[in-house]
Amino acid sequence: MTRQEFPDEFIPVRVVRCRWETRYLPGKGRWEVAIEERADGPASELTAELRRPSERPFSLFGLFGEMCTLEAVIVDYFVVVDSSGRAVLPEVPTGACDKPSESALDALHRLPYRVESETPVRRVESEKTFRAGCGDGAADLFHVLGRPATAAPIWNPPPKGLRVCVFHTGKKASGMVEGKFESSRILKGERLRALLTALDTAPASDCRGGHARFAVLDTGHFARAYVELDGCRNLLRPDGTLSRLTTDAVELLTD
Incomplete structure (x- = not known):
């Protein structure tokens, strides 16, 4: 009509x-x-x-x-x-x-x-990701963003809780690498404080290797950070800069 x-x-x-x-x-x-x-x-x-x-x-x-x-x-x-x-x-x-x-x-x-x-x-x-609060997929921004960071607080003030959404790196969709949802968890208390210390003090990184899994760290206020869970173990800060985490810091997200 x-x-x-x-x-x-x-x-x-x-x-x-x-x-x-x-x-x-x-x-x-x-x-x-x-x-x-x-x-x-x-x-x-x-x-x-x-x-x-x-x-x-x-x-x-x-x-x-x-x-x-x-x-x-x-x-x-x-x-x-x-x-x-x-x-x-x-x-x-x-x-x-x-x-x-x-x-x-x-x-x-x-x-x-x-x-x-x-x-x-x-x-x-999906029902699974609706309950997790993560979405079915997430853009893998490590492929397009990142310059060496200066050690500084990643969030100020620090969040009282942090949602960690884990994704498998998937295939390219419309020029962007897309991750597929795997799992989620909420970090609070001592574990969160230990993670924030590791994020805030992580040294700058210029490592550019690949990775199979990554996590999105969501404070609930649109200031998200991204972490490679293997490979270089890069932290992509909300300001688009890269730091490099230790294995122990990454384990705080996955264990």
């Missing part, structure tokens, strides 16, 4: 909307779910918004051009249906920034929908 201008004579009696949502399904992991919803009635507010003309967009170098932002606005797929069963996929008027009208989208979202169907379409995370 092709989007079209809202017909002048068209009188809706219901709106059917399809949207996507990522959700956890007990025992099955996280899935992308397609949801079909229906709102009965004339949808008068939405109809009025769809009949409005689009605003003239700002010039690229116009006085107010800097007020426009660059993020994309996604419009849920929806059709309006009249009493004869005719369905129209309407164009949504655009505002001055050449994006779908906010008032039209608000009117669409406020309709009293009821769910007609919910269909799991694609699994995005």
Whole structure:
């Protein structure tokens, strides 16, 4: 179905909307779910918004051009249906920034929908990795990043807990080496303090050997570090620099 201008004579009696949502399904992991919803009635507010003309967009170098932002606005797929069963996929008027009208989208979202169907379409995370909090895979950044580091605290302040996600190095996907999830653990207390001391005092590394396994160290605040569990035993710090760990330090992650 092709989007079209809202017909002048068209009188809706219901709106059917399809949207996507990522959700956890007990025992099955996280899935992308397609949801079909229906709102009965004339949808008068939405109809009025769809009949409005689009605003003239700002010039690229116009006085107010800097007020426009660059993020994309996604419009849920929806059709309006009249009493004869005719369905129209309407164009949504655009505002001055050449994006779908906010008032039209608000009117669409406020309709009293009821769910007609919910269909799991694609699994995005297995039950095992959902419970582990690690994800099914992780990019192996040792292949693209790293310069010798200066010994310094890796996290300041130090975390009170650290999630360790272990991955097998896998095959290249879209130019990036991807690791496959193996196991996870949470480090706290004395073991964590010993590990942080080893990470903070590790000397700079310029070793560039291969490895079969690596760990992602996650504080929960987007400042992740990566450790090679074999080979050079490099530590890739959040700032992109490399240190080299001892065998004893690596064993704190794996034993």
